[in-house]
Amino acid sequence: MKLFFETIVPMNYVDVFKGFNVDLFKALKPPLLNLQVKRFDGCKKGDEVHLGVGALGLTIPWVSIITEHGESESEFFFIDEGAKLPPPLSKWRHRHCVRKISKNESVIIDDIQFSCHGGLPVELLMKPILWAQFSARAPIYRQQFSGEK
Secondary structure: OEEEEEEEEOOOHHHHHHOOOHHHHHHOOOOOOEEEEEEEOOOOOOOEEEEEEEEOOEEEEEEEEEEEEEEOOOEEEEEEEEEEOOOOEEEEEEEEEEEEEEOOEEEEEEEEEEEEOOOHHHHHHHHHHHHHHHHOHHHHHHHHOOOOO
């Protein structure tokens, strides 16, 4: 199953990518979800992110490995893949990209592929939940990267 989001922000793509750090990660916490950042190495190949995610007092581990990163004259990207996922997720691949639009404007792209235990019926149930969580990132991205600090 796939999800794809684009958010335009009024900041240079290099400066936006510099802001991809643990503070941004914490700011992007989905609503109604508990999130504990236990380890955040960064956004380069081999880095790891260890989380505790949950609700109603229950916390489940989520571990992602950065499997690829790169840059060009017009974009930065990294890919995180789930090594240990909360149910019902069985596969997670998230490509984060910051692409130059102009000198002072960029687009942040969240390109997600996921699978669930139980197959398509469970994935169809999860898709709107994940869509809502990632849709909530757009105003946070715009606030964080407004150029007004």
